[in-house]
Amino acid sequence: MEKRRAVVTGIGVVSPLGNSVAELYRGLLDGRSGIRAMTEWRGEFGRSIAGAPVVPDPEQVKQISRKVRRTMGNAALFAGLAAREAVTQSGLEPEFFSSGRVACVIGSTVGSAASMTEACVADYEGRRNDLSACHFFRLMSHSSSFNVADMFGINGPQLSTNSACASGLQALGEALELIQLGKVDAVVAGGSDESTPLVAASFQLLYALAEEEVPEPEKLSRPFDAGRTGLVCGEGAGILVVEELEHAKRRGAQILFEIAGYATNCSGWHVSHSDEVQTANCMKGALADAGISAEAVDYISAHATGTKVGDAAEASAIRAVFGGDTPVSSLKGHIGHTLGASGALEMAAVAGMMRDGLVLPTRNLEEVGDCSGILLPREVQERRVRVCLKNSIAFGGVNASLVCRSFE
Amino acid sequence: MDRNEIVKTVNSIFVERFEMDESELTPEKKIIEDLQLDSLDLVDMIVGLQQKFGIMLRDNPEIRNVRTLGDVYDLFEKLAKEHPEIADKIK
Numbered sequence: 337m338e339k340r341r342a343v344v345t346g347i348g349v350v351s352p353l354g355n356s357v358a359e360l361y362r363g364l365l366d367g368r369s370g371i372r373a374m375t376e377w378r379g380e381f382g383r384s385i386a387g388a389p390v391v392p393d394p395e396q397v398k399q400i401s402r403k404v405r406r407t408m409g410n411a412a413l414f415a416g417l418a419a420r421e422a423v424t425q426s427g428l429e430p431e432f433f434s435s436g437r438v439a440c441v442i443g444s445t446v447g448s449a450a451s452m453t454e455a456c457v458a459d460y461e462g463r464r465n466d467l468s469a470c471h472f473f474r475l476m477s478h479s480s481s482f483n484v485a486d487m488f489g490i491n492g493p494q495l496s497t498n499s500a501c502a503s504g505l506q507a508l509g510e511a512l513e514l515i516q517l518g519k520v521d522a523v524v525a526g527g528s529d530e531s532t533p534l535v536a537a538s539f540q541l542l543y544a545l546a547e548e549e550v551p552e553p554e555k556l557s558r559p560f561d562a563g564r565t566g567l568v569c570g571e572g573a574g575i576l577v578v579e580e581l582e583h584a585k586r587r588g589a590q591i592l593f594e595i596a597g598y599a600t601n602c603s604g605w606h607v608s609h610s611d612e613v614q615t616a617n618c619m620k621g622a623l624a625d626a627g628i629s630a631e632a633v634d635y636i637s638a639h640a641t642g643t644k645v646g647d648a649a650e651a652s653a654i655r656a657v658f659g660g661d662t663p664v665s666s667l668k669g670h671i672g673h674t675l676g677a678s679g680a681l682e683m684a685a686v687a688g689m690m691r692d693g694l695v696l697p698t699r700n701l702e703e704v705g706d707c708s709g710i711l712l713p714r715e716v717q718e719r720r721v722r723v724c725l726k727n728s729i730a731f732g733g734v735n736a737s738l739v740c741r742s743f744e
Numbered sequence: 745m746d747r748n749e750i751v752k753t754v755n756s757i758f759v760e761r762f763e764m765d766e767s768e769l770t771p772e773k774k775i776i777e778d779l780q781l782d783s784l785d786l787v788d789m790i791v792g793l794q795q796k797f798g799i800m801l802r803d804n805p806e807i808r809n810v811r812t813l814g815d816v817y818d819l820f821e822k823l824a825k826e827h828p829e830i831a832d833k834i835k
Contacts, residue, residue, distance in 0.1 A: 402763050403782070406784070406788075465791070465800070466795060468788050468791060469787035469788050
């Protein structure tokens with residue numbers, strides 16, 4: 337049986353470089369950084385820690401009805417704002433979302449890290465009775481997914497791919513499979529996350545945070561660089577409207593790109609160790625699913641967060657599958673690690689690269705040491721990006737790879 | 745604690761928590777039908793009243809019987825007479 341095909345007809349983001357796809361892409365193209373010193377976290381850390389925060393527009397926030405907004409922590413709020421941009425761009429009629437033929441699949445590391453902390457503090461201080469009736473709904477693991485479903489009246493499947501930093505990309509993969517299987521005709525899919533001192537401290541504890549107090553925090557996130565010292569926590573959301581090809585064609589929708597293949601796997605042996613063999617297997621699986629050879633891939637959007645071990649393992653896996661001639665970059669030098677949002681959020685930028693025939697470089701990459709043997713551009717390159725592969729790698733030993741191609 | 749103070753305190757919950765305009769808040773308004781509070785909002789109304797007046801209401805059967813905003817004012821007028829210390833606890 338021939339598989340149904342899935343295309344993207346809408347994209348939305350909330351990011352450390354702005355709250356629209358255009359702002360994010362412009363910022364990346366200009367080589368700007370969304371990273372700054374989180375002086376507001378000084379109390380928790382005793383010094384300045386770098387972060388890549390999102391600043392939502394209060395006017396945009398108000399446009400989400402109170403009865404949805406009351407159950408949203410920041411992660412769900414970011415997802416809602418990004419979803420609205422994506423849905424608007426798709427041009428899909430509002431009634432279609434309540435036809436039973438639309439799914440909502442959005443993942444995050446936890447529903448809302450800040451809400452979880454607030455609940456724990458209230459409990460510890462004996463103030464449980466002060467918590468809102470909505471508090472638990474903000475921190476539930478599928479908070480982003482059900483809140484976005486409620487915003488648009490989506491009444492098909494509602495799923496949440498909560499696999500830490502692979503959440504967003506797994507959601508896009510799930511969207512592809514739901515459409516291939518004929519379960520739905522469109523999916524509002526992606527990832528979201530919010531950053532808090534507790535989130536940053538979780539990485540700090542594992543020696544995975546770039547925590548030096550430096551005069552230029554925007555240089556701290558250095559994926560693939562020999563001098564990298566860890567990741568910088570970001571936050572945000574990336575939401576895509578994924579639609580069945582014929583459905584999109586029938587209504588004359590603008591098709592942004594096709595999601596051609598997907599694979600996800602896990603190491604099966606360790607929660608936090610990198611496993612380059614399984615990362616390579618995952619990429620091979622996504623290529624096989626798409627029916628596309630490694631040689632046909634024009635660009636690889638790496639997960640690379642700036643950790644010592646993780647970046648080297650991913651570089652090694654990429655080298656094993658693609659050799660050293662396919663351009664690779666990580667956008668986390670610009671926007672930090674947006675955690676569960678990262679896969680889908682970064683795909684939003686990759687869509688711009690495919691449209692414009694550009695490859696964006698890794699910000700702050702100056703000297704390639706142990707990540708050598710793969711092609712790491714230092715500047716914006718003009719290059720036809722017809723096929724790209726996006727990786728996400730997460731705690732739990734999880735890998736996800738998505739193969740996308742331009743639609744002609 | 746006079747009725748005006750009670751009205752002002754109760755109304756502040758509806759303005760702050762439920763984003764209502766002060767001018768909407770008149771005693772005859774039915775909380776569910778007119779002000780459109782749902783089950784979650786009703787719980788949050790109780791949480792808000794508890795915080796503002798500094799007394800526990802969850803297990804008070806009278807709070808479950810309120811239908812209009814005026815019923816809430818009346819209940820707190822009665823509670824203020826029974827518990828004059830409420831006036832000192834208002835936040």
